[in-house]
Amino acid sequence: MAAKGDWLVGELERRGVTRREFAAFCSTVAGILMLPRSAGAELAQAMATGRKPTLVWLEFQDCAGNTESFLRAARPSAADILLDTLSVDYHETIMAAAGHQAEAVLQDTVSGQSGQYLVVVEGSIPTGANGAYCTIGGRSALDIVREVCGSAQATIAVGTCAAFGGIPAAAPNPTGALSVADAVPGIRNLINLPACPANAANLAALVVYFVTYGRWPPLDGLRRPLFAYGKTIHDNCERRAHYDAGQYVELWGDEGHRKGYCLYKVGCKGPVCFQNCPEVGWNEGTNWPVGCGHPCLGCAEPDFWDKMTPFYAHLDGFPGFNRQTHIDKVGAWGTLGVAAAFGAHALIQIARRRGTGDAQDDSAETGETS
Amino acid sequence: MNARAEAAPARVYVWEFPVRLTHWTIVLSVVVLAVTGIYIGNPFLTVAGEARDHFVTGTIRVIHFYAAIAFALAVLARVIWMFMGNRYARWPQFVPMDEGRRRGIVQTLQFYLFLRRDPPPTAGHNPLAGATYLAVFGLYFVQILTGLAMYSASAPVGSPFGVFSAFVPILGGLQTARYVHHIAMWLILGFVAHHVWSAIEVALVERNGIIESMVTGYKTGVPDEEAKSRDE
Numbered sequence: 019m020a021a022k023g024d025w026l027v028g029e030l031e032r033r034g035v036t037r038r039e040f041a042a043f044c045s046t047v048a049g050i051l052m053l054p055r056s057a058g059a060e061l062a063q064a065m066a067t068g069r070k071p072t073l074v075w076l077e078f079q080d081c082a083g084n085t086e087s088f089l090r091a092a093r094p095s096a097a098d099i100l101l102d103t104l105s106v107d108y109h110e111t112i113m114a115a116a117g118h119q120a121e122a123v124l125q126d127t128v129s130g131q132s133g134q135y136l137v138v139v140e141g142s143i144p145t146g147a148n149g150a151y152c153t154i155g156g157r158s159a160l161d162i163v164r165e166v167c168g169s170a171q172a173t174i175a176v177g178t179c180a181a182f183g184g185i186p187a188a189a190p191n192p193t194g195a196l197s198v199a200d201a202v203p204g205i206r207n208l209i210n211l212p213a214c215p216a217n218a219a220n221l222a223a224l225v226v227y228f229v230t231y232g233r234w235p236p237l238d239g240l241r242r243p244l245f246a247y248g249k250t251i252h253d254n255c256e257r258r259a260h261y262d263a264g265q266y267v268e269l270w271g272d273e274g275h276r277k278g279y280c281l282y283k284v285g286c287k288g289p290v291c292f293q294n295c296p297e298v299g300w301n302e303g304t305n306w307p308v309g310c311g312h313p314c315l316g317c318a319e320p321d322f323w324d325k326m327t328p329f330y331a332h333l334d335g336f337p338g339f340n341r342q343t344h345i346d347k348v349g350a351w352g353t354l355g356v357a358a359a360f361g362a363h364a365l366i367q368i369a370r371r372r373g374t375g376d377a378q379d380d381s382a383e384t385g386e387t388s
Numbered sequence: 389m390n391a392r393a394e395a396a397p398a399r400v401y402v403w404e405f406p407v408r409l410t411h412w413t414i415v416l417s418v419v420v421l422a423v424t425g426i427y428i429g430n431p432f433l434t435v436a437g438e439a440r441d442h443f444v445t446g447t448i449r450v451i452h453f454y455a456a457i458a459f460a461l462a463v464l465a466r467v468i469w470m471f472m473g474n475r476y477a478r479w480p481q482f483v484p485m486d487e488g489r490r491r492g493i494v495q496t497l498q499f500y501l502f503l504r505r506d507p508p509p510t511a512g513h514n515p516l517a518g519a520t521y522l523a524v525f526g527l528y529f530v531q532i533l534t535g536l537a538m539y540s541a542s543a544p545v546g547s548p549f550g551v552f553s554a555f556v557p558i559l560g561g562l563q564t565a566r567y568v569h570h571i572a573m574w575l576i577l578g579f580v581a582h583h584v585w586s587a588i589e590v591a592l593v594e595r596n597g598i599i600e601s602m603v604t605g606y607k608t609g610v611p612d613e614e615a616k617s618r619d620e
Contacts, residue, residue: 239557253542264435264444274434283431290541290562316563325563332429333567345567346430349574356578360585363500367589370502 026066029102043099050223050298051235051245064230065103071229072135074127074166075109078152078159079186079195080141084177085111087215100222103229107135110154121155124166132169136225139163142179142186143201146194164202172207172234173198176221178317181210181242188323199241209234210241214317219298220246240320242292251288251314254296257281267311275311285330287316400511400612402476403605410466411602414528417459418576421531424452425573456535463528475614476512482522489515507594511610517586524579527572534559534569 030040044065045058053061077085089112106112108124115123127135141159144151149158167173175198178184186195199208211220224243227235235243252258260266261280268274268283280286291314295306308314316326328334328341335341336348403411427433427448435442470479484490491508492515498504500516507514513521536552537559543549559565591598594609601607 239554250541259439262444262446263439263442264431264433265439265442266431266434268434287563290566292541319563320557320561325561333570336571345570345574346426349571349577352574353577353581357581357585360582360589364585364589364592366502368592371593 026102030099033102035099040099044226046219047223047226050219050294051227061226061230065099065226068229070103070105071171071225072127072131073104073106073138073225074124074135074170075106075111075138075140076162076166077110078139078141078143078163078180079193080177080179082111082140083215084140085109088218088221100225104136104225118155128166128169134171136228137167137170137173138221139167139173139175139180139198140177142183142195142197144186144193144195145201146192151193160201163198167198167202167205167208170206172209172228173205174209174211174221174224175199176211176216178212178214178216178319178322181212181240182320182322184214185323188321207234208241209237209243211246212242212318212320213293213295214315214322217246217293217295217298217300219303220294238292246294246298247292247318249292249294251291251293251295251308252286254294255280255288255308256296257308278311281308281311281313283332284313285328285332286313287319287322287326287329288314290326291316291319291322293318398609399606400608400610400614401605402474402511402607402610403601404469404473404477405605406465406469407473407477408602408605410462410469413458413462414466417455417462418580420455421452421459422573422577424448424455425570428452429570453539456532456539459528460532460535463525463532467525481513481518482525484515484519489518492516493519507590509611511607511613520579524576527576527579530572531569531576534565534572537565538562538569 027037027040031037041058041062044062045055047061048055048057051057075085107127108120110120113120113123141152143149143159143163145160149160152159154162175181179186179195180198183191183195183197183200186193187197197210198205199210209224211217211224213220220243223245224235235245238244238247240247252261255261257278257280260278261282265277265279266274266283267279267281270284282289286308288308295314296308299306299309313330315329316322319326331342333345335343336345339348428445431445431448433444435444469477470482475481480486480489484493492510495504495508496514496516499507512518533552533555536549537555540549540552540556541562543552556562556565559568587599590596596610597606597608
């Protein structure tokens, strides 16, 4: 329920989060949001005194990876602070209530706070077999998402499954899985936070921004906040200098790999993936995939499971050939084949003309005066 | 010039200057784009030492981008010229709208399949070549569109190239754009191989000066369709 006043700092102290740690969190969030340094104080002020928004977390076709990502963060974690900033009324993985009691809480929120609560959706929404692939309390995911997101103030689709369909929607998509945007078209204030899983720091920053300013940050065409998805991974990559220089990992564990060269040739999808991983990092900024020598899989992009594979190759194979067949090999042989065929054609043409010996007639026919 | 024209009265001015200029600009830029593009797809040079001392892939990308600008402008100019130039440059040369052009496609195919001794006499593009170039222009547009879409991903903030990011979802995402860009390059290179050989073959068989015509603009011993249509 909404609450006012300077409750937060006391609440955090009770949990062992110091004032200093809280201030550090606010500065970090300001950094993630690309706000000026001074905004940290503004965010802290707003969080400590603002309305405590109610949040409902729905899980459908997912692996709970986003929940894990959010809850496993280290102290003083984004989760700690956010869980105290927010009133999380419903979250299947962490709530104590179960069964009818839990569903009643959800119903209370939807009807009692219509238009005032936030929804986080994790996982895709199956639409095949009338939604029978995912039901909670006897209701299909589609039903639930329609009702709960329909009367929410805003919906945050966390993770690639909720944002773009993700792995459940990958070909052949047996359950007819859809993203939140496709399952409930025209949903109010939908924000996509893709990635597999979504970065807890971005979710925290997004909510803090909303609590502070009462509106959502600027979004791109895929409804992703620009602060986190405005630039490709490649353009902010710490290994970028190696790319531009021409220094690449050729094989796992080779000299270039040990020296931290660019992973472009072993299939890094950083140039085609928008995320702020290089700046924000994972596990409280400890590291991120490319930082520890693994190419980006492009997990934050639509249809990544279908389009970014093979993960360890720059491009897919030539259509109609084995996926391991390098596209340039087929292309080069094809071009050589065309050259050989037309070369042979020209030679045959000339030989035939010589053979019939009527070159003179040719020129007469084509109108050439000789 | 006059003396030469008198010596060979059947010389017909076919390719106007903008046609020749755009042709050779496209030739040069396609060669540069293919070489740099293949490198960008598979950067086979690996330099030793500190990254700060080298800019190999960076330089090759910059060359690719400038060649792409030249290419795109040449293609654009050529398309505009399809509506401004002489009859050999105009769009009906590429789009087989009338019965004669369509019959010409069949006759030219028969010639290439050795079913017919001579191709139908044409001054401009033979009807089959014209229709092929329509497909080639299609490939050029695919390259320009996918190229601009990919460039938009790393265009500097505020760059006008950013608007081309609107094409990214239409193209099915950047990775698909990359893939299409790569395959279309090989199709264009396949066309280049065919084009060069066919020009040599036609030059030898028809002896109409087709290769020189791409420099001088004049073909010899071809029907002057322009004059004929003026007379009619």
